[in-house]
Amino acid sequence: MTTAEQTYDVVVLGAGSTGENVADIAVRGGLSAVLVESELVGGECSYWACMPSKTLLRGSEALAAARAVSGAAAAVTGEQDVAATLARRDGFTSHWDDASQVSWVEGAGIALVRGHGRLAGEKRVVVTRADGSELVLVARHAVAVCTGSRAALPPVDGLPDVQPWTPREATSAKEAPRRLLVLGGGYVGCEMATAWQQLGSAVTLLQHGQQLLPHLEPAAGQAVEASLRALGVDVQLGTGVTAARRDGDEVVLVCDSGDEVRGDEVLVAAGREANSDDIGLDTVGLEPGGYLEVDESLQVPGVPWLYGVGDVNGRQLLTHMGKYQARQAGHAIVTRARGEQVDLADWSPSVATADRLATPSVVFTDPQVGAVGLTSAQAAEQGLPHRVVEYPIGDVAGASVFADGYTGTAIAVVDTEREVLLGVTFIGPGVAELLHSATIAVVGEVPISRLWHAVPSYPTISEVWLRLLETYRG
Numbered sequence: 386m387t388t389a390e391q392t393y394d395v396v397v398l399g400a401g402s403t404g405e406n407v408a409d410i411a412v413r414g415g416l417s418a419v420l421v422e423s424e425l426v427g428g429e430c431s432y433w434a435c436m437p438s439k440t441l442l443r444g445s446e447a448l449a450a451a452r453a454v455s456g457a458a459a460a461v462t463g464e465q466d467v468a469a470t471l472a473r474r475d476g477f478t479s480h481w482d483d484a485s486q487v488s489w490v491e492g493a494g495i496a497l498v499r500g501h502g503r504l505a506g507e508k509r510v511v512v513t514r515a516d517g518s519e520l521v522l523v524a525r526h527a528v529a530v531c532t533g534s535r536a537a538l539p540p541v542d543g544l545p546d547v548q549p550w551t552p553r554e555a556t557s558a559k560e561a562p563r564r565l566l567v568l569g570g571g572y573v574g575c576e577m578a579t580a581w582q583q584l585g586s587a588v589t590l591l592q593h594g595q596q597l598l599p600h601l602e603p604a605a606g607q608a609v610e611a612s613l614r615a616l617g618v619d620v621q622l623g624t625g626v627t628a629a630r631r632d633g634d635e636v637v638l639v640c641d642s643g644d645e646v647r648g649d650e651v652l653v654a655a656g657r658e659a660n661s662d663d664i665g666l667d668t669v670g671l672e673p674g675g676y677l678e679v680d681e682s683l684q685v686p687g688v689p690w691l692y693g694v695g696d697v698n699g700r701q702l703l704t705h706m707g708k709y710q711a712r713q714a715g716h717a718i719v720t721r722a723r724g725e726q727v728d729l730a731d732w733s734p735s736v737a738t739a740d741r742l743a744t745p746s747v748v749f750t751d752p753q754v755g756a757v758g759l760t761s762a763q764a765a766e767q768g769l770p771h772r773v774v775e776y777p778i779g780d781v782a783g784a785s786v787f788a789d790g791y792t793g794t795a796i797a798v799v800d801t802e803r804e805v806l807l808g809v810t811f812i813g814p815g816v817a818e819l820l821h822s823a824t825i826a827v828v829g830e831v832p833i834s835r836l837w838h839a840v841p842s843y844p845t846i847s848e849v850w851l852r853l854l855e856t857y858r859g
């Protein structure tokens with residue numbers, strides 16, 4: 386049997402949000418590009434991550450917002466229609482059908498090949514299609530690995546045998562389990578515990594450290610912990626799990642204290658691992674498995690035609706950061722294809738500096754947590770001269786109009802030598818939309834003296850910016 390061969394300027398392995406954007410930038414730069422996808426075009430974000438999880442949370446958030454305004458609260462007389470919320474989620478995932486994303490790919494002038502792709506030596510990718518046939522794709526300039534990540538199972542005896550939920554099941558479930566155990570109190574654990582508790586499950590959240598959301602400011606984890614407890618979630622901190630088993634229909638987790646917790650399902654939300662073990666890395670002299678090491682232009686060191694973009698490189702596991710990296714890597718690929726040098730200086734068009742210095746993220750819990758740049762702990766670890774200033778957002782007039790009894794916290798980490806912001810965290814209802822102002826200030830390294838001239842409108846929650854500056858000035 387002869388294997389067909391096709392040549393493109395750029396071959397992109399994985400058509401998630403990252404891969405789509407690498408291919409798009411390449412085509413806009415005058416190159417030809419092909420996407421290889423083994424599942425759904427659009428990847429995790431569209432079908433099993435961002436979009437379904439946010440739609441599962443949004444109904445409860447909208448109700449909480451109305452209940453927090455006396456007068457409006459009187460109109461909230463019923464309960465959330467869970468079936469309708471799940472149906473809305475199904476609509477956002479297009480019922481797990483990627484036809485609309487495929488038509489976007491076609492419209493963008495990008496070729497698409499369905500199947501599992503593996504590197505097969507320099508600039509070659511072999512795609513195995515569902516019918517077992519193979520197609521060889523040859524790249525004139527670059528191969529971009531954008532294969533993403535999957536849920537990591539922690540080493541707990543018997544865990545694989547209890548058929549745990551991963552985030553895929555937690556975001557696509559057709560009904561609320563009566564009792565849901567959640568293993569891990571990071572982004573996924575906190576968001577999914579919030580969502581399913583409000584959709585009718587009795588949730589128990591087990592976190593082996595003493596803090597939820599451990600990579601963010603401690604105040605964030607504390608606020609989310611308090612709200613989860615108020616919703617009725619059984620939050621168990623400092624709880625490691627040593628074994629798991631099924632007992633009839635029940636799943637049983639054995640904690641390191643010897644205590645057992647029981648539920649109908651268990652969601653494992655204990656971090657991610659790269660999809661890099663079965664993509665032929667060994668054929669180009671690289672170790673399979675693990676996050677793909679890349680430089681600031683997302684190029685794999687020692688393999689100049691190979692790029693690792695998005696979750697697969699482990700730099701920042703966020704859709705918007707994968708898409709940002711895709712724009713930067715795409716620019717690097719196009720620049721190098723033209724025979725030009727790529728500028729590797731911070732903040733230049735082909736490097737992903739924001740990964741290190743200014744990554745924004747929002748945890749869509751109640752309260753929301755929006756954070757950008759360095760936390761106070763990270764500033765201390767890096768030995769940067771800094772001061773931390775905090776202000777209760779509820780003391781701002783706009784916040785009290787927004788919701789009765791608004792509580793929230795704003796935290797700014799200020800570089801005391803350069804007098805610029807290293808990082809900002811907002812904790813409170815509705816702060817997601819406030820975050821971008823902080824991102825602009827951090828990326829722009831806007832001096833504190835100039836921020837005084839960025840006057841927040843009255844009465845908005847943004848007025849907390851002024852209060853933070855006043856607190857800093859003392």
Ligand SMILES: Cc1cc2nc3c(=O)[nH]c(=O)nc-3n(C[C@H](O)[C@H](O)[C@H](O)COP(=O)(O)OP(=O)(O)OC[C@H]3O[C@@H](n4cnc5c(N)ncnc54)[C@H](O)[C@@H]3O)c2cc1C
Nearest residue numbers: 399401402403423428429434435502533695696702703704
């Ligand atoms: C529950 C949950 C909620 C989240 N919510 C948010 C959020 O609100 N905001 C946010 O910014 N981020 C969120 N994230 C993170 C976000 O989903 C990821 O950062 C993002 O999906 C990464 O995109 P990617 O394209 O790099 O990888 P992926 O989306 O994983 O895409 C990789 C693609 O490659 C394909 N693939 C893999 N191997 C091969 C192969 N060998 N051949 C062919 N195709 C292959 C896969 O099928 C997949 O389609 C969430 C994650 C989870 C788990």
Ligand SMILES: NC(=O)c1ccc[n+]([C@@H]2O[C@H](COP(=O)([O-])OP(=O)(O)OC[C@H]3O[C@@H](n4cnc5c(N)ncnc54)[C@H](O)[C@@H]3O)[C@@H](O)[C@H]2O)c1
Nearest residue numbers: 539569570571572573574592593654655656702703747748
């Ligand atoms: N809103 C968003 O932007 C959003 C939402 C969901 C996920 N994400 C992205 O996806 C990534 C993965 O999310 P995640 O929640 O799986 O990972 P995570 O790293 O955020 O959290 C994992 C948590 O599990 C805990 N843990 C690990 N092993 C454990 C064990 N054996 N027992 C108990 N607890 C254990 C860790 O202490 C940590 O708190 C995030 O880092 C984030 O980048 C983003």
